[in-house]
Amino acid sequence: MLPDPADEIAALESALRSVDTGETVAGVLDEIIARYPVAIREALLRRFWKVSKPELEYIRQRPSIVHGELVERRARALAAGAAEIAGVNRQLTRARCPLAFDNEAMNDLAAVASKACTALVRSGPEARSYDVLRQAHTKLTNALAEATDGEPCIAQRCVVECAGLYAGLVDVLKDARRSARSRGADMLADAYGGCAALARSIGVEPPLPGRGLITTAGAVARLQDVRWWRRQMRRIYGRQAENALRELGVVSRRAGLYVSDPTAERYEKQRARSAGWLRSMLLVNEQGEMLSLEKAQEASVSNPKLRRTELMTRMAGCECYARECGHTVILANMTLPSRFHRAYERSGDMNPGFDGSEVRAGAAQMQQSWASVRKALGRRGITIYGFRCSEPHHDGTVHWHAMICCAPAAAEEVGATIKRHFLKDLDPQEPGAQERRVVFIEIDANRGSAVGYLAKYISKNIDGIGVGADLEDSEARDATETCDRAVAHARVHGLRQFQSFGLPSVTVWRELRRLRAAPADAGDLVELWRAASEEHDFAAYVRLMGGTGGRAVDRPIALCLERARRPGAYGESAALRIRGLRFANVFIPTRQHEWHFIAKGRSSPTWTRGNNCPNRWTLTDIDAPASGSERHGNYTEPPAPSASNPFFRRK
Helix, strand or coil: CCCCHHHHHHHHHHHHHHHCCCCCHHHHHHHHHCCCCHHHHHHHHHHHHHHHHHHHHHHHCCCCCCHHHHHHHHHHHHHHHHHHHHHHHHHHHHCCHHHHCCHHHHHHHHHHHHHHHHHHHHCHHHHHCHHHHHHHHHHHHHHHHHHHCCCCCCCHHHHHHHHHHHHHHHHHCHHHCCCCCCHHHHHHHHHHHHHHHHHHHCCCCCCCCCCCCCCHHHHHHHHCCHHHHHHHHHHHHHHHHHHHHHHHCCCCCCCCCCCCHHHHHHHHHHHHHHHHHHHHEEEECCCCCEEEHHHHHHCCCCCHHHHHHHHHHHHHHHHHHHHHCCCEEEEEEECCCHHHCCECCCCCCECCCCCCCCHHHHHHHHHHHHHHHHHHHHHCCCCCEEEEEEEECCCCCEEEEEEEEECHHHHHHHHHHHHHHHHCCCCCCCCCHHHHCEEEECCCCCCCCHHHHHHHHHHHCCCCCCCCECCCCCCCCEHHHHHHHHHHHHHHHCCCCEEEECCCCHHHHHHHHHCCCCCCCCCHHHHHHHHHHHCCCHHHHHHHCCCCCCCHHHCCEEEEEEECCCCCCCCCCCCEEEEEEEECCEEEECCCCCCEEEECCCCCCCCCCCCCCCCCEEECCCCCCCCCCCEECCEECCCCCCCCCCCEEEC
């Protein structure tokens, strides 16, 4: 067990006072540690103590040591400790750690960034000139240095070249491809290049036109929006800071379970802000009907209780379907090699074999290995289906629990393929890898089912109901207390906790449940609706949807999608949204109204197709995609480019 930090600090202060009265560890490290939360201070002091302890213990154990040697060893201990703390502080500063946990400072930096980009866009043809970029870059990096004492990611001498590279990207984008670019398009590309270079200079990934529905003008509009900057900074800086703290050793069963204490506190504050926003907003439709957004959220799968209930219903139905078909149900636990783990499981001590891999790198490796398994089985004509649950170890490293269903004749080959691909290229010769990397669990019908085994992990990573003590925690606290940290781990690292594979679409299942009654004379649709809405029988739903495997287009019922009539917040064509279901070429609407947000105490908005945002400078993309009806297959066909639109438009 790790010693109490307070005892370590007291021992260190005592050792320092014994050789030079009046000087304490607080006086040596105050300038560095005072800027961090308590949990990080304790980690820094542990590092200081670990490095300086040998020399200080040598002094304390020899009362008769000569003064010259005493001074030399004391200076050596303090220098080594100070160098260690300074190095760690540089790493944390490079990861924007002080800024990530200071919401006000982050908001101020976001405001400076949006204003700098707006000024750069308004500069027009001079957007790529050295003077304009230098001024914007200086202003932005000064604000960053004031918040974090850190250096920019891109030096001032390189920012013009970086702007040119991003502006050159526009030439090869689908929405900017033409034989001769107009002056407006040149200005748009230059504005985007300059703003993107500024974003990259402070470690924020700029939006890339051509990715999804993002247009060049939409990317520039995002870079002028303070809300976009706040979202990106919270996500990127928060993730960088958490990875740095995990490497420092403040994420373990002895320190911060699943995530560091500052990240857990930040998540709680963010959740409180979101809850306050939900309480302050209403939903209103075109008929003027209003609904509390908070109550709408509680009635959806965003509600942890409903999310857990739906997952359990689907998993129980999947296992029931497998039993009906005579299929074998396999339970498997998959983990990563020791080099991905920062701390030992039992003691919580730092793992010397840790290679610095981030949490997302480990999750990506799990996804890659799983994709290889499914491809290998697909080439052999073996169909598998089921669910997998991703959860963190005590130090934040992900591992998987999976329920895999397959034909009995293929069960042995499925197990061998999983083991082969999760060991391949992942240190297969590591001690214990063959026994612990992939573990298959036999189901004892006398003790329970596969769903009963996975129920603990589902609840543990949602709301902790019915789990009891969390054995990953050193204090064995109840899972209802530690579940928020597990959810915070998934949120901060952007991980998907639960996923089904080989099964019909869950979105169709949810849309069927939205129907108050089944359409008359709809044949099999009535049975599907009854299975989903009245009987909550996921096994019957899978059977009526054509079983497992196969393609979505071959299912008897599919989603009906359309583009929203109104453009998005940044003037782009809105993404496809669900309008209903398609059954035997018949459209069945499941969403009768269009709902929009309004703040409580305000009147309903005017229902027009225009943009009701506050007045601000925006950019109109010269070749933005069409907003609605022109389609080619499942995609929207953009209209022919036109250079008649103005570059600036005042709304």
